[in-house]
Amino acid sequence: DADVTQTPRNRITKTGKRIMLECSQTKGHDRMYWYRQDPGLGLRLIYYSFDVKDINKGEISDGYSVSRQAQAKFSLSLESAIPNQTALYFCATSAPSAGVPDTQYFGPGTRLTVL
Amino acid sequence: QKEVEQNSGPLSVPEGAIASLNCTYSDRGSQSFFWYRQYSGKSPELIMFIYSNGDKEDGRFTAQLNKASQYVSLLIRDSQPSDSATYLCAVRPSGYNKLIFGAGTRLAVHP
DSSP: OOSEEEEOSEEEEOTTOOEEEEEEEOSOOSEEEEEEEETTTEEEEEEEEEETTEEEEOTTOTTEEEEEEETTEEEEEESSOOGGGOEEEEEEEEOOBTTBOOOOEEOOOEEEEEO | OOOEEOOOOOEEEETTSOEEEEEEESOTTOOEEEEEEEOTTSOOEEEEEEOSSEEEEETTEEEEEETTTTEEEEEESSOOGGGOEEEEEEEEOTTOSSOEEOOOEEEEEEO
8 A cells, every 4th residue: 555645646626616535545644745747847845744733834824724533644725725735645754863854755646637 | 943945846858868856955064865746635655865975876777975065866767657747856954863854856857
């Protein structure tokens, strides 16, 4: 089984709808991240969480919210979806370790289309 | 504004050649540097990281870091068509617990 899973893998929704993207991990990592990827813009950080009680905004958090339900689960919500939120969304996890850079590992992604 | 710059490509190389991918970054105090490979429609996968000046080799891949000039590069020896992908450079700036990603360089290896 994959270490980092995302559901759904593909979603088409309409403007104004609320949608939730879910991420689960079995790596035992404390740190979890949500990114979006748009063509030509690379990966941009939406929110990140370093433990269950820690939630932080990334560079593009407007229009999004998150919930860290457990160490292994981190959900991203779009309260009222708009077309420019059409993108590929990735969840990532990491765990700092002495002497090794904190390395992020990515889930398979969710392709979201907002009509 | 902390930035990571990559040439978008495509970088086209013949099979068996060395592919050289470059990345520059703006924060002089950046501590660690990562290269990810991403196939179209797939998630980024880690190739290697580097945090000391000089070269680090892993199989056909070599990462090179020059902190004075603020660039990091990835060399792929004996390039194969299966290496055709987008390569993302990521940097952890000083005082940051997050990564800043470049937009990626698309590599095309032709037979």
